[in-house]
Amino acid sequence: MAADAGPVSQMWLGSQFCANHIxxxxxxxxxxxxYWTREQRGEEAATWLLFDHKHQYLRETSIRADDRSPLVRAFCVPRHAVDDSPTGERMLLLLxxxxxxxxxxxxxxxxxxxxAGxxxxxxxxxRTAITATWIGADGIWYADVTDNRTTVRGYDDAAGYAINHSINDGPSPRAR
Known part of the structure; x- marks a missing residue:
């Protein structure tokens, strides 16, 4: 049934399932x-702006943040994704x-x-990683929970690289 849904419905279903899985x-x-977020283009990122479950998810997860240790959400946006995106798509990602x-x-x-993948x-x-993605997944989503050291280390390497070499680094949201 879900595979027969239109593209926006599939985005909503996948996004909702992944948020609930986490x-x-x-x-x-x-x-x-x-957190590592798979969105690279405005169309994908628009789900954060349009779907109510995304707003609720941000409210719930941001409770764990504080001034001394804010939550981090990492993105990988390769240069070609920016170059291939029209201005409106770029703005959706920034929003x-x-x-x-x-x-x-x-x-x-x-x-x-x-x-990027x-x-x-x-x-x-x-020790624990929760995978939940609907972008680029075979089918509508991919979800898993693992304590596999190799997987957790790989995620740590990816997130650590993004944190330590961020192209939008800055001390405040305004600076970023």
Whole structure:
């Protein structure tokens, strides 16, 4: 049934499923979580602006943030994704980042193309990773929970690179 839905319906279904998957398994995280978001283009990022469940998800997850240790949400937006996107698409992506920043979530962006295929995930940098992605997934979504050290280390490497080499680095949302 879901495979027969139109593109916007599939985006909503996949996004809703992934948000719920993360909510269901968030108690497995033992440390301050780090998020990786798969959106690279405005059409994908528009879900953060348009779907109510995304706003609720941001409100719920931002509760874990504080001034000393803000939540981090990393993106990989390769240069070709920017170059191939019209101005309106770029603006939608920037608005989605601004929305996250308005919830106290620090956004970091890398443009390293090798990380572009990294699925959406949240992990605790120690032992648990929750994968939940609807963008680029076979089918409508891909979701998993793992404590596999290789997987968690790979996610830590990707997020760590984005955090330490962010192209939008700055001390405040305005600076980013």
């Amino acid at each position: 909510r269901r398994h968030a108690s497995a995280l033992t440390d301050h979580p780090v 989605a980042l601004a929305l996250m920043e308005s919830h106290g979530i620090r956004t970091v962006v890398t443009d390293i193309a090798e990380l 990294t699925p959406g995930f949240v992990f605790d940098r120690r």
